[in-house]
Amino acid sequence: MQSEISYRFERAQLANRFLNELKHWTVADVKAKLFHNSDAVKITYEFDGKGFDYTCSELDDLAHKFGGEEI
Numbered sequence: 686m687q688s689e690i691s692y693r694f695e696r697a698q699l700a701n702r703f704l705n706e707l708k709h710w711t712v713a714d715v716k717a718k719l720f721h722n723s724d725a726v727k728i729t730y731e732f733d734g735k736g737f738d739y740t741c742s743e744l745d746d747l748a749h750k751f752g753g754e755e756i
Contacts, residue, residue: 688732688738691720692728692748692756694724694748694751696724700726700751703753707728712743
């Protein structure tokens, strides 16, 4: 199952830092891109639908590090 999650940041610079961190992220294979005037990042990834979604949890933690909120 393909999952999608988006995060908004206070500034485009923080969104870019988050996006760059995801380019070298080893937790899971994710696809990410900027959107909404470059202050948000949309992420897609595969989730097997079984149990807890650890990828989502890790993404939340990483976004929080850059001041991002899920939208």
